[in-house]
Amino acid sequence: MQIFSEQKIRNKISVLKQIPVNIEYIPNKKSVAYFKDGTECSLSCLNCKNSLCMKYLESEISFEEVPTFSLDTNNNVCPVNAIKWNSETESPEIDQDKCIKCGLCIKRCPVGAIYCDDSVKINTEKSSMQEIVLSDDTKELMQKKQIEEILSIPKRGTLFIETEYLLNEIYEKISNIRHEVHNIIVRNILLGLDCSCAIRRIGDVYTRMDAIYKSGDNSIGAMEIEFGRDTLDASRGILDDIAVLNTRYNISKEQNNPLVVCLQLPNARQGYWQVVKDIKVVEGIKINTISVGALLILLWNNKNLDISTNSFYADFDNMSIKKYVENIIERKIELLDDNIGIFAPVK
Secondary structure, rough: OOOOOOOOOOOOEEEEOOOEEEEEEEEOOEEEEEEEOEEOOOOOOOOOOOOOEEEOOOHHHOOOOOOOOOOOOOEOOOOOOOOEEEOOOOOOEEOOOOOOOOOOHHHHHOOOOEEOOEEEEOOOOOOOEEEEEOOHHHHHHHHHHHHHHHHOOOOEOOOOOOHHHHHHHHHHHHHHOOOOHHHHHHHHHHHHHOOOOEEEOOOOOOOOOEEEEEEOOOOOEEEEEHHHHHHHOHHHHHHHHHHHHHHHOOOOOEEOOOEEOOOOOHHHHOHHHHHHHHHHHHOOOOOOEHHHHHHHHHOOOOOOOOOOOOOOOOOOOOOOOOOHHHHHHOOOOOOOOOOOOOEEEEE
């Protein structure tokens, strides 16, 4: 069941002649689909009846582990509403002024029809493996079944190669976005990393914590999201969150893998890292800390976020998380200068 009712009329849709065996993302180029008969081609937008690049399903934004959590039901994949439906072309289109190049819509497209060179684009050039058909119940059901099958095939490659220019561009755009969108950005990235995540409903004064998550390795924990510079409150607030999950939702502190997500990792003089260390020493609780940029690099490399398997614990003795990201993506990150606090505090 979906959380939205599709009102857009499709006169024509695209279906595949064969289901690919895998799809490969290629940075700065269209993705390539590989078929059993040896065909290799880039697939174009399917004009999906229900566009996964635009909307989440109800099941994707629910949180079954804590069903009484007062969650935000915003189901837009693009946190800044940069992707819209064009009724004339009967396909999605991207507002380049709004787009922050997070890659979420690229990751969501079942056939890899969205890609980025200088900007995020949607491939509309139909391949030899696609057929344009008149939209009716039979063809829409065929397309739906094909999409379900495609979603199960492996996707390899990298959406973007991280560069100082790209990350600075993204951070500049994010820093100018209104505060209420910050939590949605983080939730949607976590969903893209194969986590369940629920963010607090706007206006809810009863729920203190910003969010709660569960990763693929069954880690579950409270989450604080801080895009500003007052990160000390996040490290202290996470203790309140742990207590709330224990008393209200029966999630003990031993089960809890708390996570603080920052736009920039806190500066040493703010006191955040010392508080994190003190909490570990006194309470035995390891607070994981990760930046939005680090989450994006994991997303671009088709990785999952599994906190129990791959801890992101850092404190005053070692304030860098770079090695954690490199271990997951299995290669060195060749950024010349981390001047926006993605892996370590800005000097």
